[in-house]
Amino acid sequence: MDVKPVRVAAISSGKGGVGKTSFSINLAEALSRAGNRVLLMDADFNLANVHLMLGQTPDKTIADVMSGRCSISDTLLPGPASVRVVPGVRGRGLADIGCNSLLSLIQSVDELVGEIDILLLDTAGGFQERDMRLMAAASDVMVMLTPDKVTIADTAEYIRTLRQQYGVQHFNIVTNMVRGQRESSQLMQALQSQVGFDYDLILRHVGTLPYDTAVRKASDSARTWLQTDPDSKVCRGIQAIADAMNQQMRAYYPRGGMTFFFESHILAGGC
Ligand SMILES: Nc1ncnc2c1ncn2[C@@H]1O[C@H](COP(=O)(O)OP(=O)(O)O)[C@@H](O)[C@H]1O
Numbered sequence: 001m002d003v004k005p006v007r008v009a010a011i012s013s014g015k016g017g018v019g020k021t022s023f024s025i026n027l028a029e030a031l032s033r034a035g036n037r038v039l040l041m042d043a044d045f046n047l048a049n050v051h052l053m054l055g056q057t058p059d060k061t062i063a064d065v066m067s068g069r070c071s072i073s074d075t076l077l078p079g080p081a082s083v084r085v086v087p088g089v090r091g092r093g094l095a096d097i098g099c100n101s102l103l104s105l106i107q108s109v110d111e112l113v114g115e116i117d118i119l120l121l122d123t124a125g126g127f128q129e130r131d132m133r134l135m136a137a138a139s140d141v142m143v144m145l146t147p148d149k150v151t152i153a154d155t156a157e158y159i160r161t162l163r164q165q166y167g168v169q170h171f172n173i174v175t176n177m178v179r180g181q182r183e184s185s186q187l188m189q190a191l192q193s194q195v196g197f198d199y200d201l202i203l204r205h206v207g208t209l210p211y212d213t214a215v216r217k218a219s220d221s222a223r224t225w226l227q228t229d230p231d232s233k234v235c236r237g238i239q240a241i242a243d244a245m246n247q248q249m250r251a252y253y254p255r256g257g258m259t260f261f262f263e264s265h266i267l268a269g270g271c
């Protein structure tokens with residue numbers, strides 16, 4: 001069978017409130033509009049927000065999948081454009097999940113292989129063992145960074161930990177809530193200098209999203225930024241990231257093989 005490979009992009013950060021969920025939803029929409037079959041999974045095991053931002057009321061969630069009560073297809077909700085959403089759980093429902101449950105969640109996506117081109121994971125970010133393993137298992141690690149001292153320091157620590165303890169080498173950095181390219185470049189320089197020099201660690205700046213009061217307001221409605229304000233700079237920034245990912249998909253994800261999670265990275269060492 002000619003199975004189309006699945007690219008797994010996980011969106012994370014060293015610190016909360018930096019725009020991961022908003023970005024994940026809008027990136028999913030942009031990739032879907034470009035003709036990709038996108039699955040957006042709410043993999044924030046602390047405080048799932050995707051369905052809230054989209055105004056959805058899930059019937060079944062990833063908790064039902066993990067406990068074997070249903071399959072992943074039973075959870076799917078229609079998202080923006082043709083995105084399909086796997087909703088998560090809020091509160092302590094998944095507080096104690098370990099690597100085995102995580103692995104079974106990941107493996108449950110196998111039933112959709114051949115039906116999706118890219119799996120986007122909106123994660124909790126941060127230093128919890130299972131969240132770090134999830135990042136290590138993804139084919140693309142995207143890290144969101146905002147311009148304040150504490151976030152820069154936390155992000156540098158986050159990246160060093162993923163590199164040193166989990167072997168992640170490539171980091172795609174999205175600078176968010178910045179006041180222009182100059183601040184964005186300064187932010188990248190500050191991050192690079194705090195991460196320190198390492199031949200095998202690559203920080204790639206993949207896009208800049210400006211601070212935008214309009215999108216902040218749009219977050220209160222169930223509509224995405226791309227729907228409410230498609231010509232805004234922040235939407236143009238998201239579009240540029242989606243275009244670049246789209247081009248890479250054509251170049252690096254040829255038909256005929258299957259790229260998926262590096263499952264062994266989740267179980268390595270146990271957790
Ligand atoms: N570029 C931006 N400009 C203005 N507000 C933003 C921007 N990106 C995110 N936000 C706002 O920041 C808040 C946190 O965003 P969210 O996506 O929930 O972050 P996280 O998932 O990292 O916790 C939300 O109110 C969101 O609307």
Ligand SMILES: [Mg+2]
Pocket residue numbers: 020021022044049123
């Ligand atoms: Mg979030």
